[in-house]
Amino acid sequence: MEGLTPVNLIQFGTILLAALVHATLQLGLGALLLLYHASLGKHIKKKTKQLVSNYILGTALLIILTVTAAAFIINAITSSSLSPEVLAILVGILFMLAIIIWFFYYRTRRSTELWLPKSVSRYISNRAKLTESNTEAFSLGMLSSLAEMPFSIILMIIAGNSIIGLPAELQILSIAFYSFITILPLFILRFSIRRGNTVVDIQKWRVKNKEFLKIMTGIGFMTLALFIIGFRILGG
Template identity: 35%
Template sequence: MNTYTLESMLTVLLLGVAVAVVHMMFQLGVSVLTLLSGHSLGAHKAHLRLLHLNASYIIGVYTTIVLVTLGLLTLTNVIGLSDHVLWLLTTVVAAVVGCAVCLVYYRRGKGTVLWLPRSIAEYLSKRAKKTKHGVEAAALGGMTVIAELPFLIAPLLIVSLLLKTESQQYQLGALLAYAFLVVIPLLVVTTLIGAGHRLSTIQRWREDNKSFLQYSGGLGLIVIALYLTVFRIVGVSL
């Protein structure tokens, strides 16, 4: 059994927050939310109806993040590998994904077109256009998380291992808090739309800051991977 001190708990908390901040930098969820909002505004849906669809979408994203992380947590418990090996594999995944984010997360050129295969991007766009009910919006949120798993797998693996090795008695609460943190950008966008801000203004901000978001996410994962290498794998203690 692990013996927890205030210092060790604070370290784990800060690491979890750092992973959540990196997770926030991934933009597919925001992209699909703006698509959903744009199609709804174009169809002249009532303002409250638009906010209902956006809220349902966020619930879908939130729920899927929780379920995927629980699935990874279950996998780490039944796979039969030691925590040391699991941390080693997770660190490699985080470093590889971090490099990939820096290199290929956005397609070249203007705009905020992401790395997605064209068929998946077209499918999500089509579903956003056809979404008219809350259940459909929630399903769209879930599909968005699944579509971005090639990148989200890194932070979610780290979180699942933190839950397994460091916060077993607080697993559910910690996971729900993490999922809330990572949907904050979606809540901010929905709040801005509800306050009357134009989608074009939000999109312009995303275009102006896409390099910052891209490299913050990629380099953030690499830094976290280095930290895990030193303090979880090599075993150096502060």
């Protein structure tokens, strides 16, 4: 595309990396699996499909709004993008989150129970069980995205910061791109269920691979941090 500079490519790289790391987080996927579990037992398949579509829409909308808000706020405060000093603080937080992910993301070794307070995870589980309408499924999607914020907000801030530096015509595309990558695992889960896998198959897969996923997420956070150090802080 005409007008794309090496700086733009670095910004794209940052957005892609942040989106990939965000996609590895497990709460949204777990909540969707709960929704499938609850819905397949009570509703016809068509209804379940509608609920799942609305759930994914709710998740995507919150991500789009948060990334857009981050970009807007950064631009309003700084008139350009974040300074190297602020980026250094964000890098520190990324390293810290990587360590937290490795040691505290999952509660136990034998299940995929997450770091969430029990009351919050029970609330999300109950909401998933009681979801009957498309609006409720949409809200559940937004709720699970919101609950993941302690880990995802930093990724969305970094993505928002990179989006500001892109040409105007690419900014909206980048926001949509970020959101699409982040919700891709939800589509993969949906496709997997449509192909005939059961919630048990998927949950067993999650339990079997959770250590690997945890390590990859931590590495993802670290890689993003190093990328920012290399290309945004030291690279100027």
